[in-house]
Each structure stands twice: as structure tokens, then as C-alpha cells.
Amino acid sequence: VAIVNPDHLFEQAERLIAPATEPEARQTDLRRAVSAAYYGVFHFTLTAATDMFIGTESRDSEQYMATYRSVKHEWLRDLCDHLRGLLKPRSPPHAPGAGFFGPLINFATSVATLQEKRHLADYDPSFTITLDEARILIAMGREAIKLFQDASEKQRVAFLTLLLFNLRK
Amino acid sequence: MRFSAICSLAPSAGECIDLRQAVTRPLKDWPHGLRSNSGSATKFASICRASSLVSSLAAERRPRTTKDSGVLVERPRRRESLALTHPIVYTYTDSDIRTAGRTMETIEKERIEDIAKRVATANLGVTGISSAISSPTIDSTGRAALEITIVLTPGSSAAITGRTAANTVLALNQALQEAGEERFPIVRWVAK
Numbered sequence: 001v002a003i004v005n006p007d008h009l010f011e012q013a014e015r016l017i018a019p020a021t022e023p024e025a026r027q028t029d030l031r032r033a034v035s036a037a038y039y040g041v042f043h044f045t046l047t048a049a050t051d052m053f054i055g056t057e058s059r060d061s062e063q064y065m066a067t068y069r070s071v072k073h074e075w076l077r078d079l080c081d082h083l084r085g086l087l088k089p090r091s092p093p094h095a096p097g098a099g100f101f102g103p104l105i106n107f108a109t110s111v112a113t114l115q116e117k118r119h120l121a122d123y124d125p126s127f128t129i130t131l132d133e134a135r136i137l138i139a140m141g142r143e144a145i146k147l148f149q150d151a152s153e154k155q156r157v158a159f160l161t162l163l164l165f166n167l168r169k
Numbered sequence: 170m171r172f173s174a175i176c177s178l179a180p181s182a183g184e185c186i187d188l189r190q191a192v193t194r195p196l197k198d199w200p201h202g203l204r205s206n207s208g209s210a211t212k213f214a215s216i217c218r219a220s221s222l223v224s225s226l227a228a229e230r231r232p233r234t235t236k237d238s239g240v241l242v243e244r245p246r247r248r249e250s251l252a253l254t255h256p257i258v259y260t261y262t263d264s265d266i267r268t269a270g271r272t273m274e275t276i277e278k279e280r281i282e283d284i285a286k287r288v289a290t291a292n293l294g295v296t297g298i299s300s301a302i303s304s305p306t307i308d309s310t311g312r313a314a315l316e317i318t319i320v321l322t323p324g325s326s327a328a329i330t331g332r333t334a335a336n337t338v339l340a341l342n343q344a345l346q347e348a349g350e351e352r353f354p355i356v357r358w359v360a361k
Binding site for chain 1: 334342343359360
């Protein structure tokens with residue numbers, strides 16, 4: 001099975017904002033670029049989670065597909081919001097603090113931002129965006145993946161486990 | 170007219186909600202002030218009437234089935250009401266906002282903008298930032314949020330990398346939370 005390659009989504013986003021023949025970039029292209037940047041991070045995260053639990057050797061299996069498809073955008077957002085909440089001066093004492101998740105706090109903040117922008121880009125007819133901002137958001141998407149990879153295995157396992165098994169509210 | 174989603178927090182006074190959202194939003198997710206404040210009882214009653222009307226109309230839009238001799242048969246739908254094609258507007262008042270039973274801490278606009286400018290300058294450099302502007306908004310989950318526009322000086326956006334942008338948003342989150350502001354800052358980058 002050909003898993004979605006996040007790099008291809010980022011490259012697609014960059015092509016969409018590349019200088020064109022029109023004097024100004026089209027809003028349609030900029031919106032699609034923002035959406036692709038978010039989906040680059042989303043698919044990267046889903047692949048990491050499913051690879052961890054089902055295994056890369058089982059990518060052709062039904063279980064792999066079912067697990068991959070089970071994750072909702074809301075689950076990822078809830079988890080990211082949970083991690084962002086750890087930045088509060090008073091976090092619940094029984095929960096691992098921001099220090100436990102390290103670079104994943106930065107990853108979670110970027111994902112939440114990109115998800116909001118993706119939602120606006122895909123659904124809000126009044127949303128407009130500049131070429132500069134689209135470029136920054138694509139760069140944030142690429143950076144989010146680096147931040148995830150910078151995390152320790154223990155941090156990544158905790159994050160992906162919470163993602164796949166849906167954070168209890 | 171600025172429309173907001175029905176959510177657990179009331180937006181600013183003067184903003185409007187389209188009560189057709191009540192079809193998909195359970196009553197428990199409505200602004201607290203609109204269901205618990207006795208001063209808003211009359212308005213709330215009218216909202217309930219409007220929403221039950223909307224809900225009943227929406228129910229008629231759904232396919233209905235009846236069990237007839239063990240076979241599920243779809244009943245013909247009634248003609249859709251024109252009411253669903255027009256917003257049913259309710260405008261929040263100051264009273265609603267005061268009694269909305271907020272559970273999320275917020276701070277003043279000036280302080281938010283001061284924090285945003287300070288954080289952006291610290292992360293992006295003093296020459297790149299012109300100002301920071303904040304305004305209340307609702308995020309995609311229906312929760313109160315902040316739109317924070319970082320106004321960049323012309324030409325300075327090229328220097329912003331993914332890492333500096335991510336660090337700025339993270340630092341802004343942290344600084345706002347430390348100041349007692351719990352709304353999620355949705356950052357915009359605009360060069361002027």
C-alpha cells in the first residue's frame with residue numbers, strides 16, 4: 001500500500017505558492033497550500049501511530065487501514081490542546097507536565113494552529129491569506145515534523161498512544 | 170453582522186448566533202447565560218420556541234421509516250420549510266455576556282496585544298515587528314479563541330522560518346496562559 005508521503009504534500013503546497021503568471025497568487029491556490037501543509041502533518045502523525053502499533057511490515061493489512069482510518073481530526077486536536085494546557089502555571093499534579101513531552105508541546109501548538117488554518121482555508125468563504133503567510137504555514141508544517149522527530153521515543157510513544165486510544169475527557 | 174457559533178462561552182455583546190445551529194448543537198452547549206439567567210428568561214423562551222421549531226423542521230427533513238410487515242419503508246418527506254433557508258438571528262446583549270458563567274479566563278485586549286508584540290519581537294527581532302492586533306473569535310471546535318495578527322514590516326517575512334514561527338506561537342501560548350488568558354491564539358502574519 002502506498003502510504004501518503006508528507007513530503008509530497010509539502011512539495012505540492014510549495015508548488016501552489018510558487019511564482020505564477022498572474023500578478024497575484026490565487027486565493028484558491030493559497031487555500032489549497034495551507035490545507036496540504038496541515039494534511040502533511042496529519043498523515044505523518046497517523047503513519048507514525050499506525051506503524052508503531054500495527055507495524056510497517058503490516059501496511060497492506062486490513063488492521064493497518066482500519067487503525068489508520070480510525071483517527072479523527074478532533075482526536076488529534078483534543079490531544080494537542082491537552083498538551084498545550086500543560087503550559088499553564090498550574091497543571092494537574094497527576095498528569096505528566098510540559099517537561100515530559102518536551103518538543104511535542106511545540107509540535108502540538110503548531111498542529112493546533114495548522115488545523116485551525118486548514119479549517120478556515122477549506123470552509124470559510126471570507127478567509128483570505130497572503131502569500132507570505134501561506135509560506136510561513138508550510139514552513140511550520142515541515143518544522144512540526146522535525147519537532148516530532150526531535151522528541152524521545154518515550155515521548156513519542158506516549159503521544160501516539162494517547163492519539164490512537166482517544167484522550168478521555 | 171458578525172455570526173458566532175453556539176458554544177459553551179458567549180462571544181461579545183452585539184455578536185449574533187444563527188439559531189439554526191441548534192439543530193446540530195445540543196442545548197447543553199449553549200451559552201450558560203442564555204439558559205440559567207432569569208433576566209434573559211424571556212429571550213431564552215423565544216429562543217427555545219425558535220429552536221424547537223427549527224428542530225421539528227429539521228426532523229421532517231430526515232428520511233423516516235416505518236415498520237410495515239417487517240419491512241422498513243421510507244415514508245415520503247414533507248415539503249421543506251423556507252424557514253430553514255434563512256438565519257434565525259439572536260443578538261447577544263451585555264446582560265448575556267455578564268451572566269454567561271464563563272469558565273475560561275481572559276485578559277484585556279491591550280494586555281494581550283502588548284504580550285503578543287513583546288513575544289514576537291523577542292522571537293523574530295525588533296526590526297521585523299510593526300504591531301500586534303487581537304480580536305475575539307471562535308475556533309473550529311466552537312470554543313472562544315483569539316485571532317492575533319502579527320503585523321510585520323515590509324520584507325521582513327522572508328526571514329521567518331518554520332522554527333521561528335513555531336517558537337513564536339508556542340511562546341505566545343505560554344505567555345498568555347501565564348498572564349491568565351486561556352483562549353487559543355490563532356496567529357496571523359501580515360506584512361504592511
